[in-house]
Amino acid sequence: MDRILIVDDEEQIRELLEFDIAQSGYFVDSARDGLEGLNKALDNVYDLIILDVMMPKMNGFDVCANIKRAKPNIPVLMLTAKGTIDDKTEGFDCGADDYLVKPFDIQEVLLHIRALLRRNAAPEPKTFQDEVLDAGDIRIFPDTLECIIVNKRIKLTPTEFEILYCLMQHFNNPVTLAVLLDEVWGYDSNEDVRMLRVHVGGLRNKIEPDAKHPKYLHTVTNVGYKLTPFAGGE
DSSP: OEEEEEEOOOHHHHHHHHHHHHTOOOOOESSHHHHHHHHHHHSSOOOOEOOOOSSSSSSSHHHHHHHHHHHSSSOOEEEOOSHHHHHHHHHHHHHHHHEEESOHHHHHHHHHHHHHHHHHHSSOOOSOEEEEEEEEEEEEEETEEEEETTTTEEEEHHHHHHHHHHHHHTTOOOEEHHHHHHHHHHSGGGGGGHHHHHHHHHHHHHHHTTTTTTTSEETTTTEEEEEESSSTTO
């Protein structure tokens, strides 16, 4: 049975999540503030952590960053009222694997939980053998979630890596938003397109010499994205 830790200072929300997630077949533990959540996460074994942001004693961004430093393989789902693009970017920058904004639909939360657990249980990370990992200026390393671009080694988050890996399989060809969502998260939901764009923005900031004028990761209007592994063009 998968073990899930819920960290939220709002009692009503915490109890709602505890009940519905437990009813779906998971073992559930909870914490009422950021510091208690961090201590529980570090002292116990969990398969997934659901984390609010605005909490007493320690905010969720700091909790997430500390958890990821100690236990980088535990998936973290941020569940918070802080829903701007800047908030989501900060969440992903501190290591969050997924991000949902309150108020939420419990069925959507359960969908994201299943997707994160399925992705985390997949072979490392997915089945990357016998696939093209080297094209043009870009070389990617599944074991370390890193890439090298023009002799610069770059550490990626798991989600950034899977986006880059998916685009590498189709380099010089457009990849639709639906395909990216399905490949990376395991489902296609129009509601999560903005989340995908936040991750793409973070990936661009890491791999592009100038993120505002990308040479590698291009937007294809009304379609999705395309990776051109040669900075000079296709």
